[in-house]
Amino acid sequence: MDATFWAFAGLVIFLAIVAYVKVPAMITGALDKRADQIRNELEEAKKLREEAQQLLAEYQRKRKEAVSEAESILSAAEKEAAVLREEAKTRTEEYVSRRTAMAEQKIQQAESQAINEVCASAVDLAIVAAEKLIGAKIDSKASNGLFKASLGELKSRLN
Template sequence: MDATFWAFIGLIIFLGIIAYVKVPAMIAGSLDKRADQIRNELEEAKKLREEAQQLLAEYQRKRKEAESEAENILTAAEKEAAVLREEAKARTEDYVSRRTAMAEQKIRQAEADAINEVRASAVDLAIAAAERLIGDKVDSKASGELFKSSLGELKTRLN
């Protein structure tokens, strides 16, 4: 009986003890448990991936809605700006036309005032010239008679 035989016997006893203690079943159970754990992790990863895809789709939809809303707001702002621009243009034109009309009215009034002033000056000059002519040609007796006749004429017109 050499050492090889005893090593063989020791190996068989060792394998028997391992079989008696059910080490292969424990190893198989441990492997099964590990396989179940890996399977659960894969399923969880798959669920997380699906949730991530749903979130991505939702955020893309929200982004498109936000872009659409921004475009609508921009369009509305452009329309409002155009309306405001037209209103400002109309108000400016109205203001300019009113100011022009006021300026024309002031010019007409100034012309009328100038004409009246020239007429008044002409009347004053005519009166002064008539006084000088009458004063040179009429003496005091003729002026007294003229005054009396004018006074009589005035009385008849007032009554």
């Protein structure tokens, strides 16, 4: 009996003890448990990935909606600004035309007033000149006669 025999006998005894203690079943159970744990982690990771994809799709949809809403708000604001700009332009043109009309009316009034003042001044000058001429050419007797004739004519017109 040499050392090889004893090594073989020790190996057989070791394998018998390992089989008796059910080490292969324990190793198989540990490996099965580890495989189940890995399978569960993979399923959970798969679920998390699906949830993440759903959230991503939802956020992308919300982002698209927000972009669309922002574009519509911007478009509405641009339209409103254009309307306000046109209204302001129209109001300014109306204001300028009213102010121009008022200025023209004031100019016409000033012209007519100036013409009336010039006419009145001319009448006053004519009266003064006529008084001076009549006063220089007519004596007091003729003046009394004319005055009485004028009074008579005035009375006849008043009646």
